[in-house]
Amino acid sequence: MDKHRFMQDAIEIALQTENEVPVGAVIVKHNEIIAYSCNKKEKLHDVTAHAEILALRSAQSALKDWRLDDCDMYVTLEPCPMCASAIIQSRIKNLYFGSYDINYGAMGTVINMVNIHKSKTKVYGGILEEDCNIILNDFFERIRKK
Numbered sequence: 028m029d030k031h032r033f034m035q036d037a038i039e040i041a042l043q044t045e046n047e048v049p050v051g052a053v054i055v056k057h058n059e060i061i062a063y064s065c066n067k068k069e070k071l072h073d074v075t076a077h078a079e080i081l082a083l084r085s086a087q088s089a090l091k092d093w094r095l096d097d098c099d100m101y102v103t104l105e106p107c108p109m110c111a112s113a114i115i116q117s118r119i120k121n122l123y124f125g126s127y128d129i130n131y132g133a134m135g136t137v138i139n140m141v142n143i144h145k146s147k148t149k150v151y152g153g154i155l156e157e158d159c160n161i162i163l164n165d166f167f168e169r170i171r172k173k
Contacts, residue, residue: 030101033053033055034123034154035155036053037051038125040052040053041162046070047069048068048163049065050077051063051065051102051103052079052081052082053101054101056095062085062086064085077106077107077109078103079100080113082102083100083114083117093117095117096120099122100114100121101154102122103162105127106124107132108140110133111133111134111141112140115140115141115146121148121149123154124152125153125158127152127156134150134152135152136152
């Protein structure tokens, strides 16, 4: 398994966002991407349209099961509490994220939803962190200039 390759895929997806915080998520099963998404809160006018939630919905639809036991998720930003809870409840096996979220990070930075849920999901942060940070920093810099 090449965690950097799949995180690079998540980064490419994050770069496809328009007027959204650039977050990309990829779900992998047996070393194949089965689902992916970027943030679409603004586009869909939906507060739950985070990249992770949309990717989970897509994977569950593809597998026709809400249980994603043998799946891994790659996301460019540490999930918020809503997404972290959904990831854990969907039984994602491994979560890999890039940037740590010092404001809302719910997989160990601000809170750790894995401990709250007593989950078996394994969490690995800082994967291609610098690349993920650049994308986010560039976005927020552009926003501040407007």
